[in-house]
Amino acid sequence: MLKKLLTPLKMGNTTLPNRVIMAPLTRSRAGQPGDIPNALNVAYYTQRASAGMIVTEATQVSRQGQGYALTPGIYTDAQEAGWKKVVQAVHAQYGHIALQLWHVGRISHSLLQENGEAPVAPSALIAKNSQCFVIQPDGTAANVPTEMPRALDTEELPGIVAQYRQAAVRGRRAGFDFLELHAANGYLLNQFLATNSNQRTDAYGGSLENRARLTLEALDAVIEEIGAKQVGVRLSPHFIGMDMADSEAEASALYLAKAFSERGIAYLHIAEPDWAGGPELTPVFRAQIRAAFNGVLIFCGGYTAEEADALMVQGTADAVAFGRPFIANADLVERFRLGAALNTPDRSTFYGGGAHGYTDYPTLDLQPA
Numbered sequence: 001m002l003k004k005l006l007t008p009l010k011m012g013n014t015t016l017p018n019r020v021i022m023a024p025l026t027r028s029r030a031g032q033p034g035d036i037p038n039a040l041n042v043a044y045y046t047q048r049a050s051a052g053m054i055v056t057e058a059t060q061v062s063r064q065g066q067g068y069a070l071t072p073g074i075y076t077d078a079q080e081a082g083w084k085k086v087v088q089a090v091h092a093q094y095g096h097i098a099l100q101l102w103h104v105g106r107i108s109h110s111l112l113q114e115n116g117e118a119p120v121a122p123s124a125l126i127a128k129n130s131q132c133f134v135i136q137p138d139g140t141a142a143n144v145p146t147e148m149p150r151a152l153d154t155e156e157l158p159g160i161v162a163q164y165r166q167a168a169v170r171g172r173r174a175g176f177d178f179l180e181l182h183a184a185n186g187y188l189l190n191q192f193l194a195t196n197s198n199q200r201t202d203a204y205g206g207s208l209e210n211r212a213r214l215t216l217e218a219l220d221a222v223i224e225e226i227g228a229k230q231v232g233v234r235l236s237p238h239f240i241g242m243d244m245a246d247s248e249a250e251a252s253a254l255y256l257a258k259a260f261s262e263r264g265i266a267y268l269h270i271a272e273p274d275w276a277g278g279p280e281l282t283p284v285f286r287a288q289i290r291a292a293f294n295g296v297l298i299f300c301g302g303y304t305a306e307e308a309d310a311l312m313v314q315g316t317a318d319a320v321a322f323g324r325p326f327i328a329n330a331d332l333v334e335r336f337r338l339g340a341a342l343n344t345p346d347r348s349t350f351y352g353g354g355a356h357g358y359t360d361y362p363t364l365d366l367q368p369a
């Protein structure tokens, strides 16, 4: 018996109908040209509107912030209009939806950048063993190693903050319930936070406070545009993909959690590292994060409904996000309610393609009795 997972949750000024959050999931099916959410994307999100809240796939705040072909953006009028259709369709089903704001930093390639420029990063350090996805000059798509980035000048950082601000303005106009700052999984803000990828000697490098500065400046810009009660942040302490190694991962997450509390943001979303080969978070660290943050706390990574419920009953989490289960089960909440079996996600259709593996997984009412 699930005790809390399917109960309502107050988050900011919104009441979510349940605590089953759809995790952000890159699916690489944005409309082309222009990386614009299209009718197929509308159908996919609408199918999943019974989630307590949907967090959209990571959405680049600028052309510079793109690291994979076919991911959507939120920096052109057409992209904003595309997202507005997604939001309206989800709202028509009484759903709630957050936009994940993304800048990939060094996880990119000159083929994706304006004028073939180098990707940008806190420091000129390549992400070893990391790939991005590009359309090559001959028109074929390929996963290729990320390129050596250029270190951002101090004077350029207000421009990065402005990219997040502009994306927040568009996200607000598109009607999103929440905006989620993506500071996880080895992308730009995480690159600034982590000890190995940030070797800067200015006010944005060195101490933990300095490494956290850009994340907080971007956050403050987003808050100014939409209000703290409609803002969340995703962090991934101990994430080890994308060549990340942060010797102060926990101290940094706890410092940020306190800073988030002071600002009164709606939620903190912790992407746990173990689904991607990292260590398990310890109960001690979970309790510390819980104590440091005064808003809604969401954990994500490899959960079953029962495990998620147990985490809530013991008071560690307010909600849990599900990624792969939502790919294969649009009616995940209903299946949890009924204790029904889940469809198995097909990895071969995670990234790119059309409706197959995207909007055509069977729902319960379509299954033979």
Ligand SMILES: Cc1cc2nc3c(=O)[nH]c(=O)nc-3n(C[C@H](O)[C@H](O)[C@H](O)COP(=O)(O)O)c2cc1C
Binding pocket: 023, 024, 025, 026, 027, 056, 057, 058, 100, 182, 184, 185, 234, 271, 272, 275, 300, 301, 302, 303, 321, 322, 323, 324, 325, 350, 351
């Ligand atoms: C296909 C796929 C795409 C993902 N895309 C994103 C993304 O855009 N942003 C993000 O923060 N995490 C992303 N993740 C990580 C998920 O949000 C989640 O943390 C991870 O899948 C673990 O949760 P799960 O075990 O419930 O799937 C992605 C994961 C998968 C499998």
